[in-house]
Amino acid sequence: xxxxxxxxxxxxxxxxxxxxxxxxxxxxxxxxxxxxxxxxxxxxxxxxxxxxxxxxxxxxxxxxxxxxxxxxxxxxxxxxxxxxxxxxxxxxxxxxxxxxxxxxxxxxxxxxxxxxxxxxxxxxxxxxxxxxxxxxxxxxxxxxxxxxxxxxxxxxxxxxxxxxxxxxxxxxxxxxxxxxxxxxxxxxxxxxxxxxxxxxxxxxxxxxxxxxxxxxxxxxxxxxxxxxxxxxxxxxxxxxxxxxxxxxxxxxxxxxxxxxxxxxxxxxxxxxxxxxxxxxxxxxxxxxxxxxxxxxxxxxx
Amino acid sequence: xxxxxxxxxxxxxxxxxxxxxxxxxxxxxxxxxxxxxxxxxxxxxxxxxxxxxxxxxxxxxxxxxxxxxxxxxxxxxxxxxxxxxxxxxxxxxxxxxxxxxxxxxxxxxxxxxxxxxxxxxxxxxxxxxxxxxxxxxxxxxxxxxxxxxxxxxxxxxxxxxxxxxxxxxxxxxxxxxxxxxxxxxxxxxxxxxxxxxxxxxxxxxxxxxxxxxxxxxxxxxxxxxxxxxxxxxxxxxxxxxxxxxxxxxxxxxxxxxxxxxxxxxxxxxxxxxxxxxxxxxxxxxxxxxxxxxxxxxxxxxxxxxxxxxxxxxxxxxxxxxxxxxxxxxxxxxxxxxxxxxxxxxxxxxxxxxxxxxxxxxxxxxxxxxxxxxxxxxxxxxxxxxxxxxxxxxxxxxxxxxxxxxxxxxxxxxxxxxxxxxxxxxxxxxxxxxxxxxxxxxxxxxxxxxxxxxxxxxxxxxxxxxxxxxxxxxxxxxxxxxxxxxxxxxxxxxxxxxxxxxxxxxxxxxxxxxxxxxxxxxxxxxxxxxxxxxxxxxxxxxxxxxxxx
Numbered sequence: 001x002x003x004x005x006x007x008x009x010x011x012x013x014x015x016x017x018x019x020x021x022x023x024x025x026x027x028x029x030x031x032x033x034x035x036x037x038x039x040x041x042x043x044x045x046x047x048x049x050x051x052x053x054x055x056x057x058x059x060x061x062x063x064x065x066x067x068x069x070x071x072x073x074x075x076x077x078x079x080x081x082x083x084x085x086x087x088x089x090x091x092x093x094x095x096x097x098x099x100x101x102x103x104x105x106x107x108x109x110x111x112x113x114x115x116x117x118x119x120x121x122x123x124x125x126x127x128x129x130x131x132x133x134x135x136x137x138x139x140x141x142x143x144x145x146x147x148x149x150x151x152x153x154x155x156x157x158x159x160x161x162x163x164x165x166x167x168x169x170x171x172x173x174x175x176x177x178x179x180x181x182x183x184x185x186x187x188x189x190x191x192x193x194x195x196x197x198x199x200x201x202x203x204x205x206x207x208x209x210x211x212x213x214x215x216x217x218x219x220x221x222x223x224x225x226x227x228x229x230x231x232x233x234x235x236x237x238x239x240x241x242x243x244x245x246x247x248x249x250x251x252x253x254x255x256x257x258x259x260x261x262x263x264x265x266x267x268x269x270x271x272x273x274x275x276x277x278x279x280x281x282x283x284x285x286x287x288x289x290x291x292x293x294x295x296x297x298x299x300x301x
Numbered sequence: 302x303x304x305x306x307x308x309x310x311x312x313x314x315x316x317x318x319x320x321x322x323x324x325x326x327x328x329x330x331x332x333x334x335x336x337x338x339x340x341x342x343x344x345x346x347x348x349x350x351x352x353x354x355x356x357x358x359x360x361x362x363x364x365x366x367x368x369x370x371x372x373x374x375x376x377x378x379x380x381x382x383x384x385x386x387x388x389x390x391x392x393x394x395x396x397x398x399x400x401x402x403x404x405x406x407x408x409x410x411x412x413x414x415x416x417x418x419x420x421x422x423x424x425x426x427x428x429x430x431x432x433x434x435x436x437x438x439x440x441x442x443x444x445x446x447x448x449x450x451x452x453x454x455x456x457x458x459x460x461x462x463x464x465x466x467x468x469x470x471x472x473x474x475x476x477x478x479x480x481x482x483x484x485x486x487x488x489x490x491x492x493x494x495x496x497x498x499x500x501x502x503x504x505x506x507x508x509x510x511x512x513x514x515x516x517x518x519x520x521x522x523x524x525x526x527x528x529x530x531x532x533x534x535x536x537x538x539x540x541x542x543x544x545x546x547x548x549x550x551x552x553x554x555x556x557x558x559x560x561x562x563x564x565x566x567x568x569x570x571x572x573x574x575x576x577x578x579x580x581x582x583x584x585x586x587x588x589x590x591x592x593x594x595x596x597x598x599x600x601x602x603x604x605x606x607x608x609x610x611x612x613x614x615x616x617x618x619x620x621x622x623x624x625x626x627x628x629x630x631x632x633x634x635x636x637x638x639x640x641x642x643x644x645x646x647x648x649x650x651x652x653x654x655x656x657x658x659x660x661x662x663x664x665x666x667x668x669x670x671x672x673x674x675x676x677x678x679x680x681x682x683x684x685x686x687x688x689x690x691x692x693x694x695x696x697x698x699x700x701x702x703x704x705x706x707x708x709x710x711x712x713x714x715x716x717x718x719x720x721x722x723x724x725x726x727x728x729x730x731x732x733x734x735x736x737x738x739x740x741x742x743x744x745x746x747x748x749x750x751x752x753x754x755x756x757x758x759x760x761x762x763x764x765x766x767x768x769x770x771x772x773x774x775x776x777x778x779x780x781x782x783x784x785x786x787x788x789x790x791x792x793x794x795x796x797x798x799x800x801x802x803x804x805x806x807x808x809x810x811x812x813x814x815x816x817x818x819x820x821x822x823x824x825x826x827x828x829x830x831x832x833x834x835x836x837x838x839x840x841x842x843x844x845x846x847x848x849x
Contacts, residue, residue, distance in 0.1 A: 009822055172849070198848040206849070282849035283833065 008223040011149040012173050016058050016075035019109050022224035023147070023231055024062035024071060031060040033090055041084050043119045052078045055086040059094045065232050067104035070094050074111040076152040081112035083157060084119040088126020095133035099140040105235040106137060106144040108165065113180065114156015127157030134164050138241060143167075145234035147227050148174035149220070153205060155180040166239045169218040169230035170207030172282075176215060177205045199282070203266040208281060208289060212270060213256070214299035219286045248301040256298060270296065309478040316341050316480060317503065327456040327499070328488075329506045334364040337504065341480055342373045342444055348397075349442035349470050352382045353633070354404065354672065355515055355605040356463040358448035360484045360508035362387040365446070370394050377401070377424070379440045381432055381466060381633075382672075383408045385513070392421045401440055402670060403427050409667035416668065416740060426746065429673045430637045433466070436473035445474040447483040448512040451492055456499035458483055459492040462606030462614065462629035463514060468497055469634045475501035484508040493626030516608040516843050518584045520558040523828050528760045531809065531819035532715060533559035536648065537568050539763050539812045540713060540756055541577045544690040550582045550640040550677045552649025556715040558588040560648070565595035565825040573597075582640040582677075585610040585621065585629065587842065591825035591835045593620055603629060604636040604673070609846075613839035633673075640677040645690040646711040647677040651748060652720060653731050656776040656788065658751025658766055660714055661733035668736070671748060678749040680710045694755055697767040709767065713756045714749060718784030725786035726759075727779065751775070757782055761789075762808040769805060781806040 011019060020029055033039050035053035044051045056078035062071055072094050074081035083091075091108075098106045115123035134144055146165040148154045153175030154162045162168055162176055170176060181201045184193045195201060203209060210216040217234065220226040239245075263269040270278035273296035284292060305311075319340040323333045342348065350365065351358040365373075366387050376397040383389065383405040391397040392415055401424035405412050415421045427435070436442065447470060450461035460467050474481050482504040483497075537560060540546065551557040564578060578592065579599040585607045592598050601621050606614070606629050615627045624630045640647065651660040662669050684691070691708035698709045716726045737745035757764040757779055764778040774796075781797035783789030800806040809816050826832045829846045 010827055013821055013827065197844070199844060202848045283830075283838065 008221065009225070010222050011171065011224050011227050012151055012222050014224060015077065016073040016109065016111070019150075019224065019227070020058060020060075020062070020071055020073040023107065023109065023228045024064055024069070025066065028062040029060055029071070030062065031058055032094070033059065039086055039090075041086050041119065043084065043122065047118055049118065055084060055090065056081060057087045057090050059090045061103075064104070064107065064228075064235065067235075069103050069105050069107055069235070070098050070101070071107040071109070073109035074150070074158075076111040076150045079116055079118075080152045081150070081158075082114060082116035083112060083123050083126050083130075084116040085122035085126055087116070088123065088130055092126070092129045092133045095130065095137045095144070098137040098142045098144070099133070102140070102142060106142060107231050107235075108144065108146045108161070109150075110146050110148050110154040110158055110162055111150025111152050112154060112156075112158040113152050114158055124157070127161065130157075130161055131164060134161060135241070138166065143235055143238040145169070145231060147231055148176055148207070148216070149222060149227060150174065153177070153180070163215060167218070167234040167237050168210075168216040169220055169227065169234055170210055170216040171220055171222045171227075172202070172207045173222050174207050175202070175205035176207075176210050181205065200265070203282060209266045211290070212273065212275075212293050212297055214252070214297055219290060221286060245301050252298065252300045273298065313478045313480060316343070320504070324504055326454075327503065327505050328454075329504050331360070331506055331509055334361065334506055335367040337482070338365055338368050339372050341482070342368070342376070344373065345375050345377065346443040347377045347379055347440065349436070349445040349474065350378060350380050350388065351445070351447045351467065351470060352380045352384050352388060353463070353465040353605060354382055355517055355607075356448050356465050357385055357513040358446050358484055359385055359387070359513040360506070360510070361446040361448070361482065365396065366390050366394065368396060370396050374398075379432070379436065379442055381429055382406070383412060384515075389415060389421075398422060399424055401425055401427065401432065401435070403429050403432050404670040404672040405668055406670075409669045413666055413668045426668070426670045428671045428675045429633060430641065430676050433469050433473075433634050436469065441477045442470065442474045442479055444480045444482070445470045447471060447481060447497075449483050449485045449497070450512075451487045451489045452483065452485040452502075452505045453489055453492050453499075456483075456502040456505050457492055457495045458485070458497040458499075458502060458505075459489070459494060460496040462611050462631060464496055464631045465605040465633045468632065471497050471501045480504075482506070484512065486511040493628070494624040496630075514606075514608055516846070518553055518586050518607045519609070519842065519846055520553070520555055520586070520588055521829050521846055522558065522562055522588060522824055522826050522832065525555050525559045525562070525821065525824060527820050528717060529556050529559040530563065530821060530823050531760055531814070531816060532556060532717075532758055533563050534567055534814050534819055534823070535758055535763055535809060535812060536560055536713065536715070537563060537573070538571060538814060539807060540646075540711065540758075541568075542571055542573055544645070544693055544711060546577050546646045546690050546711065548580045548644045548688070549578065549646040549648070550644050551586070552647070552674060552677075554650035554715070556650045557648055558586065559824070561586060561588045561592055562824040562826060564592040564597045566823050568592075568597065569595065582636050582644055584631075585614050587829070587832050587840055588826070590832050590840060593617065594835050595825070602636050602639055603631040604633040605631045609840055609842045612841060613836045616839050637673050637676055640673065641679070642681050642684055644677070644710075645688055645694075646713065647674075648713040648715060649674055649678060649749075650715045652716070652726065653733075654714065654716060654727055654757065654779065655729060655731050655751075656779055657772070658714075658754045658757065658775060658779060659731060659747045660716075660749045660751075660754070661731045661745070661747050663736050663746040663748075664732045665735050665739065668740075668746075671746070674748055678712045678714075679753045680712065684708065684710075694767055697765070698755075700770070709755065710753075711755045712749065712753050713758060714754055715758050718759050718761065718782075718786050718789060725788065727783040727786045727788035729788065759784060762806055762811070765805050765807070768803065774800070774805075778805050
């Protein structure tokens, strides 16, 4: 008889604050600009849409394994974690604070479909401000790491934010990308990407494929404790940004396109990258999965 | 003048002679089937087109749609489930005129329209067991069109895991000089096992595509809500544990899937393994896998199979009924009998309930029928063997009244106080009454009658109707768990508090259940993938349930 899986506390199903409380040291989280201050979107009311007292993101201070960190957690239940003006300003402010305060790191719990379309240009501007503040914090010597395991994944502008971090941890259920599956289906047609094929959507955007492509560093179970351990581990792996490294990354991406540009399905890519039983990858637990793809992984420097 | 006693047999011989040139022995080419049916079927015949809850004789249904409607017409269909568009096309083309059936799930709206246009005459809507019963009394098919997995040269049939109703239909037809035609997925030299002997079968055709099977009993744990977990906790602690329910049947739905999935966690913590939920009349629900692996489940007899569960079932012969070939042997007629007479409890979800406790899934624009729920969800008044759960329910229902001791079946109805679109689930009058008036039926389509219901469970609590004395008390008990629906707000608060003091209405806190603890974290599996892991990779879910 197979051993029954141990009951886990799902990261994917937890809300933004429950995730934060579980990832940071118990009792250490102190929220900044919390819901009691009611800093909420000025745009949604004009569209007769309900606002949230926190604009869908919780930011604040805490400790992780005793070391001071700043942290943010996007709430997918509010407009899919989409970035509006206030939401973006809270993330930008947190990253600027990091550059000033020099904590041991910034932990971003990403769960977002991207820019909040209702806020149009304000949301787009907010994303560029987040990117600038993130790179400034890294340049000031503060590592910024991301966790992706929520129901909305990490798409659009937030997908770029994720890839600008020092490191990313993902669960298989977490998804990372620029254009989401529905966007691709709508603009390029169902022949390009059939979003009803959920297995294909997760093969393409899910954590395992991102690990093979070298876009994510750690693959974790959909479990709050596993994400906590991953966040602590990522903070020890700072990646200093240099021109040389960026050039290497560009070369790696060009190599990926040359090697795999004709693959129609991630399974084809896994096979081309040398995985022995590529069709079996989706069912493997993280550890055997990592062993199976060890030689196939293509880290982007 | 001497009377002839074998008219049906002579008629059968005449039909076989007409059909003989189209067959090679018992085997018929797929392209010849419409002509074969024209030769075999006579106008006005009673015909059973095997339409199960799951397996469908879909090729034969399509072939019957293609016959010359001038030659084959006015058929009287006797079949359990109207599931395929072709089933109703037969009426639109005039090939069939009348139907006796049990269930019409996917075609419920179109059926209602055809009935109101006068294009279908409904004999009656039955439960499964009633319909099978009438196959052997006054609705015996003249021709039966079956679906099987494989046949050999002689025409023996192998039905594989989805045997379902085939033996019952074949027996009724073959032994009253009827004609049995089977579509099969493949022809084999040696069958893995014989489910229907060739002597009952007249013609066999290899269908161009395998018979359609729907995965009707797969519920994705990802869609179970915290509220459903709360209701499941109340059922496990407040009913299964209290009565010691060891033989049971679950309906289909996320509510009962939640119960199955908290047995290995919550049920284990309450020390219930080995005490409750040992023996089941149930399709192989994927959500039962964790309870089987955790050692709760000792046996399961199945009405049909479930797509993707074949390998898992075959690897657990101690639990499931399996043939010498290793695969599941299902049989809807026997499992329905087991559910009615051999189980102490039925639990199922419903859409609408009134103050008498009558419940229904019918609405004005849909004729859904019954399936098997009314037989499961009814006290078996002919039952004569005792069990602790049955006796206790009987004591609660009888009180200290006179007469001989007698048991009762536990019939539990699960419903959230509001269903989708904020429609109240509790109503003063069921839509079923309006449907019956519109259709001119003598009986409103009530799925479960209130006097058979023992417990109503909502997110607000459990109402024990066994303990209620009189219609007014029942109505207040139902109002007492009806939440913020108009029916719930119409409660007499003092009367409900009195019922609560007497243990007739019980809230989660009365049962020692922390509402805060009711979360999806209690589910032994929260996704289809976790079910696959519990099964050790043996469960192979259909593509639509996979996100990997």
